Amino acid sequence: MLDMLPERSKLPPLLAAWAPRDDFWTHLQPIPSRGDASKGDDTGLGARIKSYDDAIPAVVKTWTDKGKHILIADMYTPFNPNKASLLEDQYHPNLAGYVLLGTQWYSVLQPLL
Numbered sequence: 001m002l003d004m005l006p007e008r009s010k011l012p013p014l015l016a017a018w019a020p021r022d023d024f025w026t027h028l029q030p031i032p033s034r035g036d037a038s039k040g041d042d043t044g045l046g047a048r049i050k051s052y053d054d055a056i057p058a059v060v061k062t063w064t065d066k067g068k069h070i071l072i073a074d075m076y077t078p079f080n081p082n083k084a085s086l087l088e089d090q091y092h093p094n095l096a097g098y099v100l101l102g103t104q105w106y107s108v109l110q111p112l113l
Helices: 008-018 045-064 076-086 095-112
Strands: 024-028 069-073
Touching (some): 024 095, 045 076, 076 095
Parallel strands (some): 024 069
């Protein structure tokens, strides 16, 4: 999954190419992996996602320091303590997980509404 994503430092320039106007951007941090070896999950995926998540704020800061308007929606932290009950499989939220995603997304966008 993560090997399909562009290099972290290239995310804002890629977004700029897709949305060249000086709009607000949002970046959603990925949710954690379930990491259940008994179900065949890639147990190393969680560490790779966490590493990616931890790097996002610094990358975004380099762009906000240049005047870009980027909001980060942390989807990782709310999932992590209860991930087993919020994930349908290794990658995808269940209904409760999607409700949590929506709540978290709204909390980031609500001040702009």
